[in-house]
Amino acid sequence: MWDRIVLLPVALIIGMVMGSFYNVLIYRLPRKISIIDPKRSFCPICGHQLAWKDNIPLISYLILKGRCRYCAAAISVRYPIVEMLTASLFTLAIYLTNNMIDLFSLWIFFSAAIVASAIDFEYMLIPDSAVIVTGIGGLLWSWHHGHITLSLITAAFAFGIFLLIYLLSKGGMGFGDVEYFGVLALFLTPFSAVMSVLIASVVALAYALPQVIVHKAGRKTRVPFGPFLAIGTTIAMLLNFHLFY
Numbered sequence: 001m002w003d004r005i006v007l008l009p010v011a012l013i014i015g016m017v018m019g020s021f022y023n024v025l026i027y028r029l030p031r032k033i034s035i036i037d038p039k040r041s042f043c044p045i046c047g048h049q050l051a052w053k054d055n056i057p058l059i060s061y062l063i064l065k066g067r068c069r070y071c072a073a074a075i076s077v078r079y080p081i082v083e084m085l086t087a088s089l090f091t092l093a094i095y096l097t098n099n100m101i102d103l104f105s106l107w108i109f110f111s112a113a114i115v116a117s118a119i120d121f122e123y124m125l126i127p128d129s130a131v132i133v134t135g136i137g138g139l140l141w142s143w144h145h146g147h148i149t150l151s152l153i154t155a156a157f158a159f160g161i162f163l164l165i166y167l168l169s170k171g172g173m174g175f176g177d178v179e180y181f182g183v184l185a186l187f188l189t190p191f192s193a194v195m196s197v198l199i200a201s202v203v204a205l206a207y208a209l210p211q212v213i214v215h216k217a218g219r220k221t222r223v224p225f226g227p228f229l230a231i232g233t234t235i236a237m238l239l240n241f242h243l244f245y
């Protein structure tokens with residue numbers, strides 16, 4: 001058993017720092033900019049290299065009132081949101097488990113989900129690296145929970161069924177969704193995988209419906225499915241977790 005009061009500030013700080021790094025990934029991965037070069041972050045508008053004091057997670061955004069110190073361009077609200085979301089989910093994970101391996105696989109899962117979701121919302125694509133990282137987390141999780149064989153079979157079926165939908169829907173679903181759900185299913189068992197898709201579909205529909213109404217039905221509204229698959233998997237995994245383990 002671990003001391004949650006001690007771990008709480010640790011998870012918050014690690015979450016903030018990692019969230020700040022995920023902002024770099026979210027900006028650079030789809031633009032094919034190297035993650036390590038340039039080493040220092042820069043303003044995407046004026047290109048000015050950022051000093052350490054411009055780069056403190058959340059705090060810099062608040063102090064600078066959401067504007068670049070050098071050109072005063074508005075900084076996307078995505079930056080503080082990603083930092084707070086990462087810190088919140090990292091902290092949540094501490095309350096969901098009291099085991100280091102579980103905590104690590106949950107952090108991996110949440111991290112990849114945040115990066116994949118932000119990129120999917122903007123570019124309608126899920127980077128391969130997020131798929132690979134999620135797969136590693138899923139293997140770790142199901143191995144540690146003693147259902148790795150069942151999860152591998154679940155993943156194979158999840159991939160197969162999504163592949164079929166992908167081929168039949170002719171562009172309605174991206175191949176990234178097929179790959180992503182294939183690895184998400186490594187966290188799941190057959191029952192929770194079905195629950196995950198159901199929850200994902202309901203939440204995606206709730207998200208898309210107002211847009212369809214505003215744009216008046218007929219105009220093709222594309223909805224990124226990755227973020228909703230991640231939400232569905234989180235809920236299904238936790239339900240499964242509390243029911244059966």
Ligand SMILES: [Zn+2]
Nearest residue numbers: 043046068071
């Ligand atoms: Zn600037």
